[in-house]
Amino acid sequence: MTATRGDAPSAVVELRGAARTFKGNPPVHALRPVELTVAAGEYVAVMGPSGSGKSTMLNLLGLLDTPTSGEYFLEGLATAELSESERADVRAFQIGFVFQAFHLIGYRSAVENVEIGLLYQHLKPKVRRQRAIDELTRVGLGHRLWATPPKLSGGERQRVALARALVCSPALLLCDEPTGNLDSVTTGQILDLLDRLHNDGLTIVVITHDAEVADRAQRVIVIRDGELSEPDPRSRR
Numbered sequence: 001m002t003a004t005r006g007d008a009p010s011a012v013v014e015l016r017g018a019a020r021t022f023k024g025n026p027p028v029h030a031l032r033p034v035e036l037t038v039a040a041g042e043y044v045a046v047m048g049p050s051g052s053g054k055s056t057m058l059n060l061l062g063l064l065d066t067p068t069s070g071e072y073f074l075e076g077l078a079t080a081e082l083s084e085s086e087r088a089d090v091r092a093f094q095i096g097f098v099f100q101a102f103h104l105i106g107y108r109s110a111v112e113n114v115e116i117g118l119l120y121q122h123l124k125p126k127v128r129r130q131r132a133i134d135e136l137t138r139v140g141l142g143h144r145l146w147a148t149p150p151k152l153s154g155g156e157r158q159r160v161a162l163a164r165a166l167v168c169s170p171a172l173l174l175c176d177e178p179t180g181n182l183d184s185v186t187t188g189q190i191l192d193l194l195d196r197l198h199n200d201g202l203t204i205v206v207i208t209h210d211a212e213v214a215d216r217a218q219r220v221i222v223i224r225d226g227e228l229s230e231p232d233p234r235s236r237r
Contacts (some may be wrong), residue, residue: 008200012172012203013038017070020056030056032226038205043198045206045217053136053226054207061205062095062174063087075171092120096165096173100180102151102157110136111145117164135163135173139193155186162193175206179213191216
């Protein structure tokens with residue numbers, strides 16, 4: 001099956017027959033040939049159970065892996081033609097990542113953790129510092145700039161991780177189970193923040209198994225056994 005969106009204006013993500021197979025006996029078809037278009041400013045949830053192919057999809061969209069066959073275009077750029085160093089540059093400038101496990105450096109302040117998102121952009125330290133402060137303020141942590149992760153709540157840590165993803169002004173924000181380590185109240189706060197980012201025009205793709213998280217998105221793509229499908233939006237009402 002395929003999930004498509006025809007005539008999408010200024011597509012950020014385009015998968016054209018993209019597939020990922022891992023060698024073995026028999027080979028594992030983690031992602032079967034799929035078609036997917038995500039337009040600029042869309043908020044899309046990719047939902048499925050463990051082992052459905054969600055992680056493979058995330059790795060392809062984030063340029064952490066390459067399709068075995070087919071093509072992936074990011075803002076019209078044919079990513080299969082990029083060298084590894086070019087792929088690293090695209091990740092640094094065009095893609096923001098938010099993970100379930102935060103991945104913060106425990107002995108660094110919130111500001112310093114966010115600055116890490118700019119290290120590959122060769123900016124002056126003063127510019128990096130101000131942009132980090134601006135993003136932390138944007139996610140509601142202007143009062144916790146110098147706190148280290150052990151002194152932050154789970155929700156605050158995820159906000160730091162989100163600020164780090166946003167500081168490079170990405171074309172695409174990829175979130176992998178962004179509320180998986182949070183309680184229900186904090187989950188709602190993070191989802192509210194994603195809503196605001198979407199309303200500001202950011203293109204967001206959330207990988208999740210949680211229906212509550214998926215319900216916040218404009219579109220829900222279901223992945224199962226490496227295949228994508230898009231349910232009728234009316235079924236979500």
